Amino acid sequence: MQASNRDHLSILSANVRGFQTNIGDLIHSHVIPHSPDVVATVETLLNETIPNNYGLIQGYTRWHRRDRTRGTFGGVAWQGSEPIQFLCTHLDRLLHQFSCNHTIIVGDLNQHLIARSFDELLTVYEMPP
Known part of the structure; x- marks a missing residue:
């Protein structure tokens, strides 16, 4: 979370569909221009082979990741509610x-x-x- 003196919280939630290939676009098109307090991503397609400091954005903490333990894909299968x-x-x-x-x-x-x-x-x- 980025330090902020604002009286509100701004959150950027993005489906990156591949963190390694799309982190640059996320940072330059959304994070830098809008300076959100929190950045959350899904469909990262990351696993334990990618270092924990990969994609670190200046001024933010390191990513709190929930990598897939199997497969090279992201997503969940849901049925009903x-x-x-x-x-x-x-x-x-x-x-x-x-x-x-x-x-x-x-x-x-x-x-x-x-x-x-x-x-x-x-x-x-x-x-x-």
């Missing part, structure tokens, strides 16, 4: 446990596949789309 239900269950527990006032969810939730359940999640937690 199970992932949204899983998220709701854990989100309730975390919100209660830590007395959270604000919630931010980023990632490739594939909401186009489960539109109704995703809309219900947003409604229940009074989140903007």
Whole structure:
């Protein structure tokens, strides 16, 4: 997270479809011009062979990665609303446990596949789309 004196938080969430091939475009087209406080990426296609400091952006902490342990692809297969239900269950527990006032969810939730359940999640937690 970048130090900021602003009274709001800005987040850049990007589906990079290959971190190694698209990090330059992400930095130069989006990070540098907009200076978001947080940068989150999905579909990185990274694994343990790529150093943890790869793609380090000046002024930001190192990436907190969740690499694939098998395969050279990124993505998840979802069926029905199970992932949204899983998220709701854990989100309730975390919100209660830590007395959270604000919630931010980023990632490739594939909401186009489960539109109704995703809309219900947003409604229940009074989140903007």
